[in-house]
Amino acid sequence: MFDFMMTDEQKKLREEVRDLVRWVPRQMILDMDQDKIQFPKEFLREAGRRNLFGCRYPKRWGGRGMDWVSTCMVMEEVGTLGYIFACVFGVGAELVCDAIILHGTDAQKERYVKPLLSGEIFAAECLTEPRGGSDFFGTTTTAEDKGDHFVINGQKRFIVGAEGADYFLVYAKTDPAAEPHKALTCFIVDRGPGVRVDYIYGLMGSRGGGAGRVVFKDVRVPKENIVGRLNGGYAVFNTMMIPERLGTAAMTIGAARPALTVATGYTTRRKAFGQPIAQFQGVSFQVAEAAMLLDAARSMIYTTARMVDSGVPARETRRMVSQAKKFVTESCQKVAHNAMQVMGGIGYTNVFPVERIARDLRLASIWTGSNEVMSMIIAHEWYKEYLASKAKKAERDYENDAAEAFAEGEKIYE
Secondary structure, eight states, rough: OGGGGOOHHHHHHHHHHHHHHHHHHHHHHHHHHHHHSOOOOHHHHHHHHHHOOOSSOGGGTTOOOOHHHHHHHHHHHHTTOOOOHHHHHIIIIIIIIIHHHSOOOOIIIIIHHHHHHTTTTOOEEEBBTTTBOOGGOOOOOOOESSSSSSEEEEEEEETTTTOOSEEEEEEEESSSOOOGGGSEEEEEEETTTEEEEEEEOSSSSSSSOOOEEEEEEEEEEEEGGEETTOOOOHHHHHHHHHHEEEEEEEHHHHHHHHHHHHHHHHHHHEEEEEEEEESSSHHHHHHHHHHHHHHHHHHHHHHHHHHHHHOOHHHHHHHHHHHHHHHHHHHHHHHHHHHHHHHHHGGGGSSHHHHHHHHHGGGTSSSOOOOOHHHHHHHHHHHHHHHHHHHHHHOOOOOSSSTTTTOTTTOOOO
């Protein structure tokens, strides 16, 4: 984060997060990348012990009562350990908690939020299914009303934390006859009878997060575990898109940062033709582009975070959040690309961590809504804003500022 934007409280928090980052053993990072650690409970417990989870949540439930700008700063710093560290840090303490804090009961917050933020238990969000990813309303998991409880059946796929979570946030169809946005309900499902992890995925990167397929077979869930309203799952999903996508983008900056740092150091020491390769424009310009992209990404992230903190309605922040997710993730992948390119062959080996960073970052433009879905949202919201502005005549009619703007027979649209 840019220091000039930070309050003293935020700077202090950043130092606390950096202290956690320094605490993480090198071997933990290596073991996670090799899937020797399938879920980093030790790391999450330590983060909870230091009260670093959910800094924007009320102190009553274990947070610090801060804001989204602070949250993005935390996610960036945690991301420097590796993308998967930020993924497991964010999924439970940001995504799942967000749903319960915003839509849950006090009893749910007491039972599920407080111990999660203190690192005593862990959670995972169950959204994607084997037959649907971006198609949220295509959910086939069902929850049947049995009077005082529901019975859930179905599967969820690519669930980060499947291996280690103590409870799951699950979307299931509760009214198959209703319109899609009125058919789903969000549940808190404890790991217990009928809940099993069927498969742990072998991933290209971002390993060690216990990503798996979770199967629910005749799982009894008490009605008090409904988050929000019955058939109101869409409202929960809608509010989670901000933490899911803004948080993803912020952590991506952190994950890309070490690649630039390592490449910069390498190019100042590596010599060719009698001088450090940093003195060649073919090298230094790629490093400069990477630095520029990271700063541009930060500018977009913290502008969007400030927008959310200012209370701008979600319907108006949707485009900015989607733009941030798309631009930042693609920019950070370019940062890793440039870092590897200027390091040459050695950057493609595991002598340096750049190859791992490049593998890890490939996930960023796929999960929490693919970047193609982000483009679709951006286009939809932009055209909607344009038409609203046009109807209000809010701006000058720039189309007329041409010498032949009124030439007959030239402006043909059909």
